Amino acid sequence: MLRREQAEEIFSRIQKYASADEVECLFYGGQFALTRFANNTIHQNMAEENFGLSVRTVFNGRTARATTNKFDEESLRDVVRASESLAKVQETDPDLLPLADPGQAGCQEGAGLSRHFAQTAELTPGERADAVSRMVEIAEKQKLTAAGIFSSSENLEAVFNSRGMRAWHSQTAAEISVTMLGEDSSGWQKANSPDVSRLDPRALAEIAAEKAVSSARPREIPPGKYTVILEPAAVLDTVGFAFFDFSGLAILDQRSFLNNRIGQKLFGDNITIWDDVGHALQSGSPFDGEGVCRRRVQLVDKGVVKRVVYARASAEKMKRSEHAAKVGPVEVTGHGFPIPNEMGEAPMNVVFESPAETKTVEQMIASSERAILVTRVWYIREVDPYEKILTGMTRDGTFLVENGKVVCGLRNFRFNQSLIDMLSQVEQMSVPVRTSGEESFDMVVPAMKVKDFNFTEVTKF
Amino acid sequence: MKELASWVLNTTAQRGADYSDVRIVNDRSRALATKNGKIGNASEGQSEGFSVRVLLDGAWGFASSAELGRRAAEATASRAIEIAKASSKVKQSGVRLAPEEAVTAEWTTPHRIDPFSTSVEQNLGLLQKIDAELRAVSGVTLAETNLNFRREEQWFYSCEGASIHQTKFTTGAGYVAYAFAGNEIQKRSYPNSFGGQWQNKGYELIDELKLVENARRVGEEAVALHRAEQCPEGRFDIILDSSQLGLQIHESIGHPIELDRVLGMEANFAGTSFLTLDKLRRLQYGSDLVNVVADARQEHGPGLGTFAFDDEGVPAQSIPIITAGLFTGYLTSRETAPMIGAERSGGTLRAENWNRLPIIRMTNISILPGHHPLSLEQLIASTDHGILFQTNRSWSIDDKRYNFQFGTEMGWEIQHGKRARMLKNPSYSGITTEFWNSMDAICSRDEWTLWGTPNCGKGQPQQVMGTGHGAAPARFRNVKVGSAYKGT
Numbered sequence: 004m005l006r007r008e009q010a011e012e013i014f015s016r017i018q019k020y021a022s023a024d025e026v027e028c029l030f031y032g033g034q035f036a037l038t039r040f041a042n043n044t045i046h047q048n049m050a051e052e053n054f055g056l057s058v059r060t061v062f063n064g065r066t067a068r069a070t071t072n073k074f075d076e077e078s079l080r081d082v083v084r085a086s087e088s089l090a091k092v093q094e095t096d097p098d099l100l101p102l103a104d105p106g107q108a109g110c111q112e113g114a115g116l117s118r119h120f121a122q123t124a125e126l127t128p129g130e131r132a133d134a135v136s137r138m139v140e141i142a143e144k145q146k147l148t149a150a151g152i153f154s155s156s157e158n159l160e161a162v163f164n165s166r167g168m169r170a171w172h173s174q175t176a177a178e179i180s181v182t183m184l185g186e187d188s189s190g191w192q193k194a195n196s197p198d199v200s201r202l203d204p205r206a207l208a209e210i211a212a213e214k215a216v217s218s219a220r221p222r223e224i225p226p227g228k229y230t231v232i233l234e235p236a237a238v239l240d241t242v243g244f245a246f247f248d249f250s251g252l253a254i255l256d257q258r259s260f261l262n263n264r265i266g267q268k269l270f271g272d273n274i275t276i277w278d279d280v281g282h283a284l285q286s287g288s289p290f291d292g293e294g295v296c297r298r299r300v301q302l303v304d305k306g307v308v309k310r311v312v313y314a315r316a317s318a319e320k321m322k323r324s325e326h327a328a329k330v331g332p333v334e335v336t337g338h339g340f341p342i343p344n345e346m347g348e349a350p351m352n353v354v355f356e357s358p359a360e361t362k363t364v365e366q367m368i369a370s371s372e373r374a375i376l377v378t379r380v381w382y383i384r385e386v387d388p389y390e391k392i393l394t395g396m397t398r399d400g401t402f403l404v405e406n407g408k409v410v411c412g413l414r415n416f417r418f419n420q421s422l423i424d425m426l427s428q429v430e431q432m433s434v435p436v437r438t439s440g441e442e443s444f445d446m447v448v449p450a451m452k453v454k455d456f457n458f459t460e461v462t463k464f
Numbered sequence: 465m466k467e468l469a470s471w472v473l474n475t476t477a478q479r480g481a482d483y484s485d486v487r488i489v490n491d492r493s494r495a496l497a498t499k500n501g502k503i504g505n506a507s508e509g510q511s512e513g514f515s516v517r518v519l520l521d522g523a524w525g526f527a528s529s530a531e532l533g534r535r536a537a538e539a540t541a542s543r544a545i546e547i548a549k550a551s552s553k554v555k556q557s558g559v560r561l562a563p564e565e566a567v568t569a570e571w572t573t574p575h576r577i578d579p580f581s582t583s584v585e586q587n588l589g590l591l592q593k594i595d596a597e598l599r600a601v602s603g604v605t606l607a608e609t610n611l612n613f614r615r616e617e618q619w620f621y622s623c624e625g626a627s628i629h630q631t632k633f634t635t636g637a638g639y640v641a642y643a644f645a646g647n648e649i650q651k652r653s654y655p656n657s658f659g660g661q662w663q664n665k666g667y668e669l670i671d672e673l674k675l676v677e678n679a680r681r682v683g684e685e686a687v688a689l690h691r692a693e694q695c696p697e698g699r700f701d702i703i704l705d706s707s708q709l710g711l712q713i714h715e716s717i718g719h720p721i722e723l724d725r726v727l728g729m730e731a732n733f734a735g736t737s738f739l740t741l742d743k744l745r746r747l748q749y750g751s752d753l754v755n756v757v758a759d760a761r762q763e764h765g766p767g768l769g770t771f772a773f774d775d776e777g778v779p780a781q782s783i784p785i786i787t788a789g790l791f792t793g794y795l796t797s798r799e800t801a802p803m804i805g806a807e808r809s810g811g812t813l814r815a816e817n818w819n820r821l822p823i824i825r826m827t828n829i830s831i832l833p834g835h836h837p838l839s840l841e842q843l844i845a846s847t848d849h850g851i852l853f854q855t856n857r858s859w860s861i862d863d864k865r866y867n868f869q870f871g872t873e874m875g876w877e878i879q880h881g882k883r884a885r886m887l888k889n890p891s892y893s894g895i896t897t898e899f900w901n902s903m904d905a906i907c908s909r910d911e912w913t914l915w916g917t918p919n920c921g922k923g924q925p926q927q928v929m930g931t932g933h934g935a936a937p938a939r940f941r942n943v944k945v946g947s948a949y950k951g952t
Contacts, residue, residue, distance in 0.1 A: 038550070039924050041729045045551040047924075049526040050543060051819040053513065067506035072513065072530045085508040092585045096502055128550035136554045150731035152924045180924075182732040189731075228951060256499070257605045257644035345497055345504040345608065381735070384858040386871055386948045387889065388649045394869050394948060396862040398735075417860075417867055417893070419948050441733060457951045460893060462867035463738070 004033060005054045005159060007171055013056065013074055014163045020083040023060035023090065025102045026165045029292070029341055031055050032072070033158035033173075034124075038131040041150035043139045045132060054159075059342065060086045061102065064095035066343060100316050103293040105168040110289035110296035110337075118197040118286060123175035124157040126199055131155065138181055138208035145212045151181035155199060162294035170294035175199075176286065178439065181208050182399060183215040187464065188412055190214025191379055191399035193236065195439045197286055214378060214400035218412025223461055224403065226416060230374040230430075231456040232367045232404065235438040235448050237377045237397075243443020244385055244393055245422055249278075249302050251317035251333070252347025254326055260391045260423070261308055265330045268306045270426035273358045276303040278312060278338070278350030284437040284447045285352045292341035300336050302350060306427070314339025314348040354447040355435045362431040367452040369407045370431070374452070375416075376402040376409060383442045391422040395442075396462065416458040428454045465629075468514060469621035471534050475541035476518050477623060481548070483519035483561060484541075485622040487775060488512075488532070489818035494580065497610040498591045500599065504608065506584075513818040516544040517776075522558020523551035528819040562801040562809050564778050566625035571772035573633040574762065575666030579613035582667050587611050590670070591639075594679045598641045601683030603690070606642035610659050611670070612918075618775075626777040634768065634930065635669045636662035636918055639679065641686040650689035650888065652873050654682045656707040657856045662916030662930060665766040685874060688886060695875050695890035697946030701850035702892055703843060703939045706907075708872055709831065710915035710933035711856050716896040717749075717756055718829040718931065720865040721785055722922075723794040725824075727803060734922045735863025738896070739791065741804060747791040750900030753834065753938075756786040758795055760811060760827035765914040767932020769827035771814075776822060778811035785829065789901070795824050816927035823923050830934030833912040840911055840937045845881040851945060852876040852883065853890055858948070869893040871948055891948035899940060907936040 010030050018026055032054035039047040057070040060083070067089030071082040131153045142149035159173040178195035179202050190211040194202055233241070245260070253259035280289050280297040290296050293315060301309055310331035313321065318335045321327055338348040368376065378400030386392040397415045404410065431452040439445045469486045476484035491511045497504035514537070515528035525548025529540040591609040598607035614634040621627055638660015640653045655661040655673055663669050704712060720737040724730055739747070760769050760780035771780055776798055783793045794800075796810040815822035844852065858871035875890030876883040914934040921928055 035925070036547075037925055039732075040554060041731055042556060042727070043554070044556045045523065045554045046729055047526070047821055047823075048524060048547045048551040049528070049821050050547060051515075051528040053528075053530045053819055055511075066503075067508075069507065070509040070511075072511045078510075082510070085510075089506045089508060089584055092583075093503055093506065093588065098502070128547045129553070132550040132553040139554055148728065148731075150728060152732060154925070180732055184728065184731055184736075191732075256642075258642060258649060262644065343503055343505050343507070345499050381863055382860040384860045386858050386891065387952075389644075389647055390952070392948065392952050394858065394860045394871075396860065396867065398863050415862060415867075417862070417869060417947075419869075419950065419952055421952050424952075459947045459950050460867060460869075462862045462864075463895065464862075464864055464866070 004157060005030060010161055010163065016079055017058055017083055018165060020080050021060055023062050023087055025061040027059040027102050028163045029057040030159060030161040033156060035156040036128065037152055037154035038128065038135055039152045040135050042148050043142055045135055048128060056082065058082050058086045060090050062090050064097055064099045065090045065093040066099055068343065098316065098320060100319065102164045102166050103168055103295050103315060104166050106296055110170065118174035120175050120198040123155055123177045123197065123199040126155040134204040138204050141205065141208040141212050142183055145216055147183045147185050147212055147215050149181060149183055149208065154178045160288045162290065164294065168294040170290040172288040177202055179204050179207055181211045183211040185215045185219050188215050188218040188221060189399045190218065193439050195445065217409065218400050218402060221412035221414045222403065223414040226458040226460050228455040228457055230371060230452065230454045232364060232374055232376045233451045233453060234364060234378050235436055235450050236379045236440045238448045238451050239438045239446050240380050240383055240440040240442035241393060242422065242448065244383060245391065246353055247349045249311045249350050250348050251311050251313040251321045254311060254330055255317065255320055255324055260389050261311065265308050265310065267308060269308050269423055270303060270306040271429050272305050273429055273432060274303055274306050274426050275356035277301050277354045277356060278352050279354045280352040282354045282447060285354065286445065287352060291337045291339045293339050295335060295337040295339065297337040300350065312336040312338035312348050312350050317347045351444055355449055357434055358432045361434045363433055364450050367431050368404050368409060371404045372406060374404040375413065376404055379440065386419060392419055393422055394419045414464060415462050417460040418457055419459045420457045425453055425456065430454055465619040468532055468537050471537035472516050472541045473621065473623050475538045476516065476545060479542065479545045481518040481520050481545060483623060485517050485620065485776065486514060487818060488514040488619040490617045491817055492615045494613045496587050496591060497608065498595050499608050500606060501595050511817065515818050516541050518544045518548050519559055520545060520548035521552045523548050523555055524559060525551060526821045559799055560802050561798040562807065564798060564809060566622060568627045569772060570629050572631040573664045575633050577667035579633065579635050579667040580615060593676050594639050597676060597679035598639065598683040601680065601687060603643050603687035604641045604683045605644045609639040610637065612636040620777055622777055628773045628777055630772055632664055632771065633666055634662060635665050635667060636660060636916065637670055637673060637675060641683040643686040643690060645690050648690060650686055652682045652686040653855055654678050656915060658917060658919055662768055662918045663766040664768060664770045689874060689888045692886040692888040695887040695946050697950055699942050700945045701847055701939060701941050702943045702945065703847065703850060703852045703937055705854045706911060706913045706935045706937050707915050708853050708856050709935035709938055711859055712870065713829055713831055713933050713935060714917055714931060715859060715861045716865055716868055717785065718826040721794050722824045723796045723800040723804065726794065727800060733924050738864045738866050743791055745790065745792055748789050748901065749786045749791040749897055750789045751903045752788045753903055753906055754786050754789050754900050755832040756829065757832065758783040758785050758827050758829050764828050765934065767828035767914045768916040768918065768930030769932040774811045774813045775815050776813045778809045781811050783810045795826065797824050814929060816929060820927050825929045826931040828914065828932030828934060833909045833936045834906040836908060838905065838907045840907055843905055843907055843937055843939055844878055844883065847878050847939060848880060850878045851887065851890060852878060853892065866895050868896065869948060889949060892943050892945050893947045894943055899943065902940045902942060903938055904941055906938040912936040
């Protein structure tokens, strides 16, 4: 791993070579390994080590970035030269802010908990293969075939700047995803954690296998509006499309579904949402792309959209804009992406608040006369950006629930569903859990029982 | 580079590898963007490294490093061997590679103007000019422009003796005008969504695209969509413009023909395919007007899937995928070709960069144009009642690639052979083979464009790859329209 002292030394050389008014460096990268299996065989198995250095130079209202993965003398000179060449030829932007000042204290790591675990960092290809072997055994026992991944990594993320900023975060991550395939059915599970010891490959494989077995010989029922029980992964990949709109710059750009809606009750009373990097189930760096500490922010309170998040520049711009009076609190929250960028900021550590009364998925099933249980959703895309209508498919375990019991597997549906309507029609929720999907960043979300979910078509399997 | 490769290949040979190859890549990129007249992005990137792929005891190992010295070369090679040993713990049968002649070759993307030789002032000046045109239109609330260049130099060496040096140039540019009013956000993109048009070409592409000339019209269309009527729901004859047909090909032909998907290798993420092996040369995929090829050769054009050799040293080829409507071919690699009895790989294995394992990727998956002269306007004139769909806005398809739904930025109702009225929020949906069998007309070569899709995601870890799709406007009969807004 690139050590902090090495980064300090590289940064001092970058400062020496630069002629810019101000200089910022991002350091990133680490070790990453992934064991991939399919047809009960490890068919791809890789490892890499790579570190990057991204240099941003600032000349009186002009800025640009250049990136390299080479740290020799010539490459460092080149990356500074490239950044300065791009910056110097621009027109001056009076709105460009000077670099961020370092905070008085460092950003607090998640709830005082370390997100770096030696066991995860030191995981070997042999240990990953052994875990895969245990998952494959479960598949073979059930006459299924298994496909999936087991990855592990150790990463760093750092922001240094010429104003003295020295933000540094390193953490580990491990992830398992498994799909079990039968003749005409499939089941899926996925989990990740900074601590590999918290992952249970056998349990994930067993649940996926059970879903594949119990959804065999799927029935087809007509599309229409149904009560659905969305497992956490299905919730995650659907709601994930909302959060890039909880951004000050998205409001300023008038590309957010929250334009003219902040302060309104958009969702049900039972929906309260935070962004909280310090949450015990969250992961990631406690600072943003400029090194500013991420603050805990309440985005939605009992269905009312309270506010959005801000990078430094977006907050400044918002204060001077026509939107300022109708967007709630305007202040830097530490959610910016590295500058320059077109997106501004977004809450990336979303946590749904647990409702007063939680239900397990089993209780949701037991309380349903007729409903559809959805394991995961797939290929979600935005149909209408302001009404937030999303389309997508169910996948890897869709079940019919009748009279409080799972009756059979179902052929997969296409949905076209307004996210606003969906979060207004949540009847029951589970305890929120750390969840990982394929369409969205990881969040802490509950399973949800939602009425009148809009399925518009059925596919062939 | 050859010396680095020899350090790697000597190490893997000494440690008992049955097969090994090395890819060394130097990658340079420039990304510029504006947003409402200000710089949205100004960045350059440089990345260099190598990877080692080994086959040992019938199992794969792969390791990569950014260090190009001897110590790193030997350590990375040894690491790949250790990983292959771990892989061999969980296998059903050993990997067998289709034979391929090892060649020594040199190739560079044909280009007139090295994009990196153009000045940043010139690049930003162009974007600012487009931005000004877009924002000159009253009602445009957000204007975004972008310009992207990439130069990817790769050296490939294998233990079989291959030595291939390729340099690929990619250029891409485009813009979007947004109009927010009332309860609607509408947008128009040019020349296409996904950042515009992308090709393996030099800066000459930018001049060909007539970016500034079209900007005012595109801004006006974004605003006009607010006054347009909602696309109706029902069954209609539809015409897809060539860029939308390009994406339709990508999603409902390009992905299902990937043999790794068919064989279950992508089941956990990208999914599988309805094109099971029994369907080869038996399935009537489309009407007899549907002729599709996977063509990576230079003579097909400057697509994002054009190269001389793939990332395991197999020469670029043209594979007939659909021939007069009959399904005739898969995308294959040296590992997967023998599994369907093919004697040779189709040459489609590609990696995103030096640190990623090459996997089967679309090359240029193109529908061939009609033989008889037919322009878009003539096609519209021959349509009594239908809807013209222009420029993709949303796209979604199931994990076996049967059921799809696409939305486009703009539609036109066609009545009695004429564009009658503009439609907003148009969408259509269907089942892949039913849809392609309903195609009854396709325009001729002068309406055919080789589009670039720069953002195709596949693999774990996910790799983003550029693919090419040649298409001309085409008509499909009795297609379901408007489901995207049904019940919402």
